[in-house]
Amino acid sequence: MKTRSLGRLTAVAGAAVMCIGGLVAITATPAQAQERVVLSSGHTDAVDVHYEDGRLALKVHDDTVRPSVTRDPQDVTFQVLPQAAVEVPDLPEYAFLGPAGSTVWLLPMTQDPSLLWPGWNTTTLQSGLFQGDKVRLSLVDVVGPGRVSVFMTDPVGQPLVKFRSDDGLPDALDVPIGTHAHANWVFSALGSYTLTFRADAALSSGVAVSTGPVAYHFVVGDRPDPEPQVKLSIQGQQPAYAPGAAVTLTAVQTPATDLDRYRWFSKCPGATGYAAIPSEVSATYSFTATVKLDNCQYLVRLYRDGEVPVAESAPVTVNVEDADVPGSSQTIKVTIDEAQGALVLSVDPKDRTVNLPAATMSVAGDRWQSAGDLRPVTVTDTRPGEPGWNVAGQLSDFTAGDLRVSGKYLGWTPRVLGQADGQGVAAGAAVASGFSAGNGLAASSVLGSAPPGDGRGTARLGAGLTLELPTETVPGQYVATLTLTAI
Incomplete structure (x- = not known):
């Protein structure tokens, strides 16, 4: 794979891009998810903070079309094109991105017309509405085949990390009202990612408001079929298990295909995100219920060609109790x-x-x-x-x-x-x-x-x-x- 040098990119990145003021037109929010729009090049405020009808909300300001529009995050797929591949420089300050010389996929802080240019935006919020004239933007979860880092660079090219998935989430950033900012978005592996953001603030009256978790979907590399021919679900889960009982979760394709490469993920209480379960690559995942696994969540993904995700199941929760197990006991x-x-x-x-x-x-x-x-x-x-x-x-x-x-x-x-x-x-x-x-x-x-x-x-x-x-x-x-x- 031909890659660019990350060192050369950051050397010209300069100071953080910060634009103050300006208003964005807001279109009517759809009542339900529409066909997903793919954004792969041009400017977008991916995490666009709004306050409407007494509610804090996260939107996507799509500036790749004219006139620009505001979309619901569930209606958007952000694509990191294959040509976003760069090499990690042999500099200790960039070691958080991976080994020197390894390939990552980067959407740069300064605009490259051939790539997507995502940022975050609070210019629609009124001054004096929130205490301190700020909102707190948090990355609360990342699910995907690799690491995600979002960082700015100072005038001499030193990284200023804002969000990083591999050292513990959530990561929080206080964003002043009237901010329009861009950063470097880096993904360490090809595939599909779900980044979950949340915005929180305190009104001037002292009342706390929050968007709650909002999922953003990214695809790094070539996209799978826009209309996947298979859906994935998990079956076999019982309402509750006694300690020591056998738990068997089975991935089910609808309709069935010849694909047989899976990857299972788990997230237990207190964990910051889903973690891949080592060596679990078949359609069935079996384990023994223990009290420590009570309320753990599990999901499974189906892949083709090794690393290209095709489908992802909804998570299921395993409940482990000391009492008699109901259901099919x-x-x-x-x-x-x-x-x-x-x-x-x-x-x-x-x-x-x-x-x-x-x-x-x-x-x-x-x-x-x-x-x-x-x-x-x-x-x-x-x-x-x-x-x-x-x-x-x-x-x-x-x-x-x-x-x-x-x-x-x-x-x-x-x-x-x-x-x-x-x-x-x-x-x-x-x-x-x-x-x-x-x-x-x-x-x-x-x-x-x-x-x-x-x-x-x-x-x-x-x-x-x-x-x-x-x-x-x-x-x-x-x-x-x-x-x-x-x-």
Whole structure:
């Protein structure tokens, strides 16, 4: 790749560009996101601070068109063109950008007509409106394949760092009213980035106002298809997990493609941004729930050609609790008669959640399918007289918020996983999914049994699970409760 020298660029950058005064025309804000506009060259106040109708807001002042317009950040993609590539100079003051000689992508502080020239702007705000005649602009989060730095240079070329993602966020900058400023924006890797900014201020009355977090989307290098042919979501997450439970998150493409390169990211409470999870590059990410992971968020990205992002999922939150886990946990009922010994039915409390893989379309295209295994069920019979026993299960409806799907669509093939010497435990009959006919596990179904005289001791039962859902099932994360009863 042919790159320019960052040292030569900063040598001519000069003092910070600061223009005082001037008003920007404000267009009506759309009620919802429109088709995203791509800005790749020309002047723009990327972070444009407004105060309207008692609310502080962040906009984008697009000066690349005539007349200029004000846009919502969610409607804009800022593109850092491939020709923005430069080499990090061999100067210690620029070491924060990366190793000397390495390539970064830079939008310079002084305008280059062939590149985008983004800045920030407070010229629309009235003097005397805010305490100190200033607002605080913060970069609160960066999600992307590399580091992001925003810095100015002084008259002799020394960097004045304003925002930097790799040494802890948020970074805050007090911006006086009437400011129009530009800086060097540097990205360390190709790909898609989301920069989250926030503006805060105190009105002259003392009332605090804030924009809240506002996402800005940047693409460094060539853009992926403007209309991605695949959307990405995460499935398999349960409403809550007990410590020690297995968590399996699965990335699902809609529609499915041949792309199979993923990258998983996490952000736990107290973290300043999402961090890539090392070595997790497949469609499935599995780990063990711990109390420390409570309220951690996870997202996944899909890539093509190694580093070109194609799609990004919405984040999901994992909740870890000490209490019994609701949802798809196995609900156990136990009957104990002290005078007559006991028939005890149990499931390991650390292994009582069934995580079925994300459903896929059948070859015939007539149903959604998924399969998995019931967690092991232990039956211990210490009753005198050896009356025998029977364990049956019945499934509730699957629910996803207000959505509901009958439990009949789940079937099973029971198995005897182990039994004591002399026991005569038998697996129950296979129950087909009720997709075509029948009630599946919505009706009470035998998991296993032992005849009189052959039930005393401990046995372990399991089952293979088969789920078949109609194609019109509304997408979502569905959970159901299987109630097991021993008699």
